[in-house]
Amino acid sequence: MKKLVNDPSRVVREMLEGIARTAPHVAVLGDENVLVRKALAHPPARPVAVISGGGSGHEPAHGGYVGRGMLSAAVCGEVFTSPSTDAVLAAIRATAGPNGALLVVKNYTGDRLNFGLAAELARAEGIPVEIVVVADDVSLRARTERGQRRGIAGTVLVHKIAGAAAARGDALAQVAAIARDAARNLGTMGVALDGCTLPGAQQAGFRLADDEIELGMGIHGEKGVERTIPMAAGDLAETLLANIAGELKLKSGERVALLVNGLGATPAMELSIVMRDAFEGLSRRGVVVERAWAGTFLSALNMPGCSISVLRLDDARLALLDADTEACAWPGVGTLNREIRVEPAHVSSDSRAQPAAARADAGNGPWARRLEPALHAVAHALIENEARFTDLDARAGDGDLGASMKRAAQALLTLPASALGTPDGALAATGAALRRAIAGSSGPFYATALLRASRRLAGRAQPNARDWVDAMRCAAEAIGELGGAKPGDRTMLDALVPAVEALEHGLQSARSVTEAWADAVRAAESGAQDTARMTPRAGRASYLGARAIGTPDGGAVVVACWLKALQPHIAAD
Structure with missing residues (x-):
């Protein structure tokens, strides 16, 4: 498989150096595969540090979300592999002051273990640390408890909310509570159209036939809830939304944020179509979409497919989503265009006149x-x-x-x-x-x-x-x-x-x-x-x-x- 890499064993390091080269507000932390904010205050004056990460291959997550108003550090493991405990601990030491650190962790065993152990080690050094686990994948809701589900693209919204709360000076316990509350009101479901290929591999880790798609596919290629035939974008969006709305028990009149996320090989054209259909699906339910974004926010290397995330909103959560951030991958305020059509000017000419x-x-x-x-x-x-x-x-x-x-x-x-x-x-x-x-x-x-x-x-x-x-x-x-x-x-x-x-x-x-x-x-x-x-x-x-x-x-x-x-x-x- 043709890839634009030098040495497959150094893809993460070289990627981070490339990210840092075009983002003046971040730097690579020593020999660790960690991106940190550069313009941090003296430790006693630092707000709560918000740290996240996981395996690489999900770009622009997590390094693209480092910046004032979002993440203080992103800890990047090898491709689809949890980062080490020591790397997480190094990120905590580099960015946290007396106000402590919040670790936002996607619900995978390796991430929970390594981030959890790093938190214990940091606490032993006197650094206050809280952990928020995101388990937003609703695809397996009929089979597993919420706490056993995967963390996927909706995690980016938790990054934004927690980072904004920390930036305005909230205490660690409050930032953690806000992040946990957001995670509880968040649902995501994805679909894969085919597999993805790791750097150095000669072929995709799995393949789907031309007449197959995988509903509920995880961001590392984990199997979903059902393998079925391809369907039109509108039908697919409705399938994903039905599961999300059912999990969140969305009611008419509620307000939400909508995130349509590409998995790495999905053209913007197709994501825009899914956005259109997802917006209409929520509107048919009487749900008010206050903010919406379509793009690639948390990918799975070069996997074709997408996910839809829905976050229930209140005024407080909306304000945190709207807060400014310098993170280069955050697309900005997702303001809705309520009137998307205007009538063209008509010039009377030829036989029509x-x-x-x-x-x-x-x-x-x-x-x-x-x-x-x-x-x-x-x-x-x-x-x-x-x-x-x-x-x-x-x-x-x-x-x-x-x-x-x-x-x-x-x-x-x-x-x-x-x-x-x-x-x-x-x-x-x-x-x-x-x-x-x-x-x-x-x-x-x-x-x-x-x-x-x-x-x-x-x-x-x-x-x-x-x-x-x-x-x-x-x-x-x-x-x-x-x-x-x-x-x-x-x-x-x-x-x-x-x-x-x-x-x-x-x-x-x-x-x-x-x-x-x-x-x-x-x-x-x-x-x-x-x-x-x-x-x-x-x-x-x-x-x-x-x-x-x-x-x-x-x-x-x-x-x-x-x-x-x-x-x-x-x-x-």
Whole structure:
């Protein structure tokens, strides 16, 4: 398994040195794998030290939460391994004064033993120490007592609350009581989509089949409560929330904080979707989400999956969550956006600004009757060739061309006949539809081309064949200007420009319009195939250089496709 490491036996030390290099307020404690705050007051003036930690591999926990207002020290064991007693004791000695230290411990045997023994040793030295054990995993609630459950991502919220209480000067007993109360009102459940790989290992510690997910998976790969089939994000969020809400006995009208946590290999896109669904799931229950965060807060190396944490709130707990901290991994106040949608400004233009009667007349007019079936033919051709376009684009780009052209086709099929009453209006309406439907580069190219062509035909109620050729040439010029490409650069222009030239030449040679269009289609198809021998000099494929040779340009193939689809609809009149 490829990893960005030097020596697997030194990953934790080198990681901590990297963290410290970009966080001026922290430092590595001697030879121990411990990160501590640098700007601590003289021991008699120090507030309660809040210390946490555990095995590494959960980044940004725990080192990312060291800083004023959160942790005083993070004790980092080897990957997925509890830190030693001596390392915990060193952290206590380095950060605690007469006001003592609070140890926030996730409920794992190794952590409880080593942090517990370190606490006893510190007390023997005269340092007051309290321990708070977090056991927020609700997945096994039907099988185990609360005190026997695992501590997982919700622990980060306990870090924040305890750190804020300590920073404002609360006594040790009070900080501990606040932290314990938060832990009792906290529930978390996660899901894994696959396993994770330790540094130095050649493969993941376990694998899930393509048709399997693990509900309730622990943060070290421990088995969950159920292995089941994959489900949509909304169904998965509801499953996790149902267990959390059941454990906390949440009631309508209660206030909570919501944390959606990635396990290390989950894109922000997916976490945002889960956030959306979790927020809606809580809202359906009448539960008020006061604060929310989505991101990676306590990971499991490179495990794909997520967890949802819910913390019951009161005013005191909310104030501690909102308190300032310099910890670099804390995302800040998770203020909710209650109104996430605004209506766009509408500009009255084209057929939509016409009276209803005029729109109806346009939809029944001769141009609409000719143009609508032609556009539908293009749409069906694009849909039929979606897989082909995707394959071509995947070889030299990001593989989204097929999906983009399918969206274009759907836009064409839903374009109202009333928008097709005049040639210039039809081109403008088609360009606007494609602009809205197609993401990436294809949308702007086609929209710009159609808009330029529309302007060329403006005022021509019955454009002749040469007018249409002029409009096509204007469209090609607009694409070249917008993208900075020219024929020979391996783009859609290598099909479109030869088609325009062939059409123009055919008409000048007194060939019929249908014959000239057939020439244009052949020229476009030939031009598209010629791109397979070209080195790309524009667009995303240009990054590949000669590696793109051998495969036709997808954009050029699309042009040949829609030109051919229009062929049966080209008539001399």
